Amino acid sequence: MKYSIVKNEKALDAVLVFEGEKVENKVFEIMNEKGLFLGKEGEILIYRNLENTEKVALIGLGKEKNLTLDKVRRIFFNLAKEMENKKETEINVEIPKLNGMCTRRTYMAALEGMIHAEYKFDKYKTEKVNILEKTVNFTINPLKLEKVEKGLKEITNTMEGVFLTRDLVNMPSQDIYPESLAKITKEELEKVGVKVSIYTEEEIEKIGMKAYLSVARGSENKPYLIVMEYLNDTSNNEKIALVGKGVTYDTGGYSIKPNEGMKTMHCDMGGAGTVIGTMYALAKNNVKTNVFGVVAACENSISGNAYKPGDVISSLAGKSIEVDNTDAEGRLTLADAIYYSHSVLKVDKIIDLATLTGACLVALAEYSTGAVTNNQELFDAINKASKLAGEPIWQLPTSDEYRALNNSRVADIKNSGGRMGGTITAGLFLESFTNNVPWVHLDIAGTAYLSKAYGYLPIAATGVHIKTLVEFLDNGVKCK
């Protein structure tokens, strides 16, 4: 999707219509009269006559009081899809000030929606999907032009990160395994100026990440610890770690998954994907912040050497862990990655993202991420960013009753708190490795990989929370 700020007389003209309102436009008047266009939210009607004297896209905005930024994304997603159907490649768009929404964000949302419509994953198809190259020409209030243009550039970069993540998460495990993930991460991120260090199994052993290595042991595909570094704010000493679950395939190990539950488990590096895509977007946008990305990549597999239920393993923190279930592997890898972030990288805040529990899908379906935190202020800031990004998060409760579910008879803690409250106990397992460093855990098991497309999101990988994190980490000038 290309954009410009120059109108093209030959292109379609967007006509934005609130439901039940009249606008002065010939095509609108005819279509509205016939009941063919009512201005309902997301309704799109493209009309171009043979002489090209009439060439419009009627765009339904619904009721003004109901309009939100996320609806703008959906509406413009629909517009781009309809342009594709009608083989229209260019449109002129002017957006009036809407429902108290910030002008810059409204244009960004419109462009974002149109970019979403261009995602495809046809890597493994011999016949490729052909998507028309489209252009949107925005007319922008000159007083707001500079800010809006900056925003358009920013969302374009951020969406590049989102698409990179979707591709990584959609690719199956024979192509994305720890070593290849490390290699691609290095290639993609060093292009944009993020430093990437990769540690081998031997080096991980030296660091002492024993819980992580226990998970990795069962696979022929060796683990690689990937550490990304983007230090771009000299005015500030504060450093943040983004920790992503990087299980490139989760068979469940000896607590093996049935086929139905296993076959999409190449998505179990969805957290890592989001971290990589976020680092990419931050660097491309030259965001003033100091961030480390940490991914303890491995595969949870089975062999004569794999860890087993009942094993007691150690960890970087020195805490002993009873392996109650080898399918609760993500929290073992993350425990070490989180501990590494504050003890070695000395970060001040930690955000982890993980496709951690099936229980999160039971609680929230595929429409909200589950959150657990040890710091309300940090959570509130991330939650605010997630609302602007249109990526909902729902905070779960914590208390000592929940913490006690992780108690082990034989070790310091066990890696499963049982079926009930599974997302909370998984989060609280991680909490015990944070050493009280402000931390937010985002369980993206439901939101990172969809069984069905909805809104502007495609089936399978979404790249969820890259937008949230860029919003949260970018302290630049903004409105609301």
Ligand code: BES
């Ligand atoms: N990767 C899974 C969680 C998952 C399930 C992600 C469905 C995406 C979709 C995780 O490693 C797992 O297997 N969790 C177990 C934990 C249990 C054994 C305590 C689960 O949710 O069943």
Ligand code: MN
């Ligand atoms: Mn598992």
Ligand code: ZN
């Ligand atoms: Zn897993």
